[in-house]
Amino acid sequence: MSPLVDIHTHLRHSSADIIEVACLDFCQLHTTHKGDINAICRTVNERGNSIALGIHPWNTGSLPPEYTETMRTVVQKCPSIMFIGEAGLDKTRPIDMNQQEEVFVSQIELSEVSGLPMVIHCVKAFDELLRIRKLLSPIQKWIIHGFRGKPDQARQLLRAGLDISLGEHFNIEVPRVVPLNHLWVETDMSDKPLLSVYSAISEAMGIKPELLAENIHQRFSELSSKSLPSSMLAPM
Numbered sequence: 001m002s003p004l005v006d007i008h009t010h011l012r013h014s015s016a017d018i019i020e021v022a023c024l025d026f027c028q029l030h031t032t033h034k035g036d037i038n039a040i041c042r043t044v045n046e047r048g049n050s051i052a053l054g055i056h057p058w059n060t061g062s063l064p065p066e067y068t069e070t071m072r073t074v075v076q077k078c079p080s081i082m083f084i085g086e087a088g089l090d091k092t093r094p095i096d097m098n099q100q101e102e103v104f105v106s107q108i109e110l111s112e113v114s115g116l117p118m119v120i121h122c123v124k125a126f127d128e129l130l131r132i133r134k135l136l137s138p139i140q141k142w143i144i145h146g147f148r149g150k151p152d153q154a155r156q157l158l159r160a161g162l163d164i165s166l167g168e169h170f171n172i173e174v175p176r177v178v179p180l181n182h183l184w185v186e187t188d189m190s191d192k193p194l195l196s197v198y199s200a201i202s203e204a205m206g207i208k209p210e211l212l213a214e215n216i217h218q219r220f221s222e223l224s225s226k227s228l229p230s231s232m233l234a235p236m
C-alpha cells in the first residue's frame, strides 16, 4: 500500500508509512518567538517536510504588526512550507467578517505569488468564499478541509474548481459525489488512526482503501514536486 497522506493535521503521528501535512498557525509562532523570523523558520522546518502555514480565521482578531510582510518572508525562507493555511472564513466566531475576509485575501495573494496551494477552513461562509474566489480567480489549488456539508454543497464547490478533504466526521453520501481526483483525507484534531479514516471514506465510495491511498499519494507527490523548493522563489 502507498504511504497514507494526511492532508491536514495539528497532531504529531510520526509513523513511517504516513506523510502528514502539519498545520502551524503563524500568529501562534509569531507570539512564541516574539517575531524572530529565524526562530520561526527553525520551528517550522523542524516540524517536518510538508508544512501548512497560515492564519486561522479564529486568530484574525489579534494579528502581529505587518503580518503580511513577515509571513511572506517566512514562506520565502522555509523550504518545508508546502501549503498556505489553514486560512478561511468562519461565521460561527465573533470576529468581524470584514477582518476575516481581509486576512483571507492577503493569504490568497501569498499563495498565488509563492505558488503554494491553500488549505481552507470554511464554516457557514461558503457564499462569501465563492464570491472571493470568483473575484480573484486564483490559479493555485484550494482544498476545503474537514468538509461536513451535504452532497449539493460539495457539488457546488467542485463546480467552482475546489478540492474537498474529508476527516473523521463526514456526510456518508459525500464521498460518492466527489471524483477521486479531487478528494483528500485528513485527521485534523482527531487521534483516530488515519487508516481507519481512509477505510471509512473508501468504503463509502465503494472502492478499496489501497486505491484511494495510491491516488492521493500520486497527487500529493505531484504537488510537492511543483512547490519545491520554495526557497528558490524569486524575491517577492
Ligand SMILES: [Zn+2]
Pocket (backbone or CB within 6 Å): 008, 010, 023, 086, 188, 189
Ligand atoms: Zn485544522
